[in-house]
Amino acid sequence: MASFSTSSARPYHIIIFGATGFTGQFVVEEVARTASEGPKGTLKWAIAGRSKAKLDKVLEQAAAVLSKPELASEVDVIVADVSEPDSLAALCKQAVIVLNCVGPYRFFGEPVVKACVENGAHYLDISGEPQFLESMQLNYHNQAAEKGVYIVGACGFDSIPADMGVIYTRDQFKGTLTAVESFLTASAGPEGGCVHDGTWQSAIYGLADSDKLRSLRKKFGHKPLPVVGAKMKRRGALFFSNEVQQYAIPFMGTDPSVVKRTQRYLHEELNETPVQYGAYAGVGGISNLFKLFFAGMMFWILVKFSFGRNLLIKFPEFFSFGFFSKAGPTRKQMEGSSFRFGFFGEGYTEGVDPTEGKPNAKIRTTVQGPEAGYVATPIAMVQAAITMLNESKSLPKTGGVYTPGATFAKTTLIDRLNKHGIQFSVL
Structure with a gap:
């Protein structure tokens, strides 16, 4: 794992928003696994959601599953709510990339996309909803391009x-x-x-x-x-x-x-x-x-x-x-x-x-x-985020709202997936 850049203005490389949801908890475990592949402390990450008590519980559970008792004390917890734009703005200001696990996206996705674009954080989700994905492209592509922000949906098993x-x-x-x-x-x-x-x-x-x-x-x-x-x-x-x-x-x-x-x-x-x-x-x-x-x-x-x-x-x-x-x-x-x-x-x-x-x-x-x-989707999402952090020169020339293929066609994402259990091969 290469080194990552965070400026003092952005304390976290990755914030998982919706960490207490059914899929979110597995994304938390996958980020923890990935963070331990590099030297300790190189990947700075936090989890976010509406309830501090539930977020603490997700960290405890991940600590138990991965036999990493230190997780509960090392990973920061941020309280934010989709229905409170100020809390989303504060969240997005702290992250290089937000991994959004709060669905159905047609109801809860747009406020997070908007906050990321306005506050300069890249955004990945695991949506399988064409209407949401395409309306984000229609409504936010130009604004994201101006800001140099990458908004990439469908970074799970779909698609x-x-x-x-x-x-x-x-x-x-x-x-x-x-x-x-x-x-x-x-x-x-x-x-x-x-x-x-x-x-x-x-x-x-x-x-x-x-x-x-x-x-x-x-x-x-x-x-x-x-x-x-x-x-x-x-x-x-x-x-x-x-x-x-x-x-x-x-x-x-x-x-x-x-x-x-x-x-x-x-x-x-x-x-x-x-x-x-x-x-x-x-x-x-x-x-x-x-x-x-x-x-x-x-x-x-x-x-x-x-x-x-x-x-x-x-x-x-x-x-x-x-x-x-x-x-x-x-x-x-x-x-x-x-x-x-x-x-x-x-x-x-x-x-x-x-x-x-x-x-x-x-x-x-x-x-x-x-x-x-809940196994392949977190792997795909997290490796997409790691690729984005490490290979900014290989992404599309300007920010914008893109598909995974458009974003990662010129990167090593496939090699990374091969090393993490999603195998691409020619028969």
Whole structure:
């Protein structure tokens, strides 16, 4: 780990805001682990949230999990609340980077972004909400650019493995990569697995508001990205995938929108060939299909009405067949779980003109890692922050609101992830 710069004006390299939330507590543990990789005291960090008592408890818990009793006395605690702009401003003045773990971001994200931009702190979050991510770009990009502040959303499982995975696949391909499809599969151990219901809530509000996302996108006035090479065929809503040998559906998360924004940046700002992208998720065999069909139908119908949304929010386990829960997964469940992204790319070898004929070369890569939500997500977020602290010269030329791929394409983030359990490889 390299040395970091903090000026006397900013006592902390990193402040974790929302440290007492379900994901926040695991981010705290990951920062503590990362801090111990370098000489003692080189990474200065603090945790923040609404309740001092709860923050103290999170530090005690992290100290116990990591067998580092000194944590509780060494890490500072800052009280700040999303609904109190003065407390956010005071928080942001003290940090080089704020890691924001307070979701759903559509309700609580913007005040933190605003405070970071106004007070000169960089910002990372783990949002999987396209509407929030894109409206931050629309509303704050110019202001962040003027201030030299980097605002980077989707730095968790949504969407670092997908976004950096496409960039990795392109960088490993000899020639012009023109299209990539990704297939996500997740496996659970003997204890099973589930996802905390914060993610479920984001999905409910996201689907309910999908019309607003369409009108938001019109405001950018983007021209369509050029299609280089053969146009990629879209798959159906459900199909048997030979790639992962199971049934698959289009991936419902943020990855397609984040990857597309990255490809737009690389094309428009750096003049690189944009890669077409399709994202899919494996859902297993026939029995899973029935569950998925019923859960999907219920979700689709209920999400349209406020009483239906209230039911979905109140009973996540019932409506998701136990996939989402208010308690979230246990540590045992997390230990047994893992994810794997397969990337299937095609393009044209060096010297072959992509405007003529079909692609003549293929590449297969994978990104795999531990449990996605609360092990891989903190690793991705924290390594993104460490990269930002160490490699400011490799970030985009000006500040602004960016995707992870746009921010970290020219950095060593992938090497750092490889060393921390999220493995990128060519098959």
